[in-house]
Amino acid sequence: MRKIALGLGALLVLAAPVAADSAKLVKSAKPQQLALFQERSIFTSGLRGTHTIALTFDDGPNLHTGEVLDALREMNVRATFFVVGRQARRYPEMLSRITREGHLLANHSANHARLSTRYAANPDMLIDEIREVHDQIAPRMAQGDKFYFRAPYGYWKSAHAGILNADPELKRYVGPIYWDVGDDISMSRDGYVMSAADWECWRIKWSAKTCAKGYLRDIRRKDGGVVLMHSIQINSAALVRQVVPALIEEGYRFVRLDQVPQYRQYERPKDWPSGVADARDKPPVRLSAVRTDITSDEIK
Numbered sequence: 001m002r003k004i005a006l007g008l009g010a011l012l013v014l015a016a017p018v019a020a021d022s023a024k025l026v027k028s029a030k031p032q033q034l035a036l037f038q039e040r041s042i043f044t045s046g047l048r049g050t051h052t053i054a055l056t057f058d059d060g061p062n063l064h065t066g067e068v069l070d071a072l073r074e075m076n077v078r079a080t081f082f083v084v085g086r087q088a089r090r091y092p093e094m095l096s097r098i099t100r101e102g103h104l105l106a107n108h109s110a111n112h113a114r115l116s117t118r119y120a121a122n123p124d125m126l127i128d129e130i131r132e133v134h135d136q137i138a139p140r141m142a143q144g145d146k147f148y149f150r151a152p153y154g155y156w157k158s159a160h161a162g163i164l165n166a167d168p169e170l171k172r173y174v175g176p177i178y179w180d181v182g183d184d185i186s187m188s189r190d191g192y193v194m195s196a197a198d199w200e201c202w203r204i205k206w207s208a209k210t211c212a213k214g215y216l217r218d219i220r221r222k223d224g225g226v227v228l229m230h231s232i233q234i235n236s237a238a239l240v241r242q243v244v245p246a247l248i249e250e251g252y253r254f255v256r257l258d259q260v261p262q263y264r265q266y267e268r269p270k271d272w273p274s275g276v277a278d279a280r281d282k283p284p285v286r287l288s289a290v291r292t293d294i295t296s297d298e299i300k
């Protein structure tokens with residue numbers, strides 16, 4: 001339950017700057033419609049409690065991404081795909097299919113590197129990581145589509161924002177976008193899986209059905225959110241087929257990231273009061289008390 005407490009804490013911390021920023025927009029006679037990279041990851045989507053889901057699929061494309069697209073098409077659900085540049089180069093036709101089928105392409109860096117201080121010290125290296133993907137996705141995106149970035153491993157340094165916002169093209173991005181669901185596996189003391197993260201599920205050899213229980217319980221508890229999944233594993237599509245129909249049945253609405261109202265506040269120059277934002281960069285707590293010695297069949 002520590003994870004939930006942390007989530008609430010993060011929300012409370014965020015409430016003040018968000019309100020202050022909104023007031024500023026009202027006062028501004030001529031708001032500039034820029035996006036801009038943020039100094040801290042954007043942890044709050046505003047979707048919790050709204051019965052709305054933004055599915056996000058990271059690290060593709062590869063051959064399994066097509067299976068995920070098949071599943072989404074059958075269920076008539078749109079999502080956002082954070083693609084990695086080196087993968088996109090190998091499967092360019094998959095990028096085109098993603099947009100053709102109504103999904104949003106987004107940027108997850110060229111090489112999926114941890115964007116450490118080394119990148120802040122070498123601005124060209126950082127810009128290349130984002131620009132390489134941008135040059136692949138931008139020509140395929142529809143007119144007016146917005147640009148979103150997610151940092152590999154959620155790893156980000158505040159200095160990166162200034163470097164990227166100095167680039168006239170890259171400053172159109174909102175990011176880094178974090179997630180509400182899909183962070184890690186957690187279980188209740190009596191053996192119910194309460195949340196799940198797909199890569200962890202596959203690592204400990206859980207089935208898609210078991211993994212889905214964690215996603216579904218987490219989504220229901222939060223009543224919506226940005227959901228992190230991956231589109232590159234053999235079980236990726238099976239997980240989608242377990243999770244999405246249940247949510248459709250329960251009346252959840254599915255949106256792309258460009259339909260998330262909370263992110264619109266970033267569509268103008270950043271002017272956070274210094275010091276206030278620092279509390280937001282706390283990484284989520286990993287719950288380590290998960291048993292890995294039990295099989296899928298035993299999990300509730």
Ligand SMILES: [Zn+2]
Nearest residue numbers: 058059152153
């Ligand atoms: Zn990733």
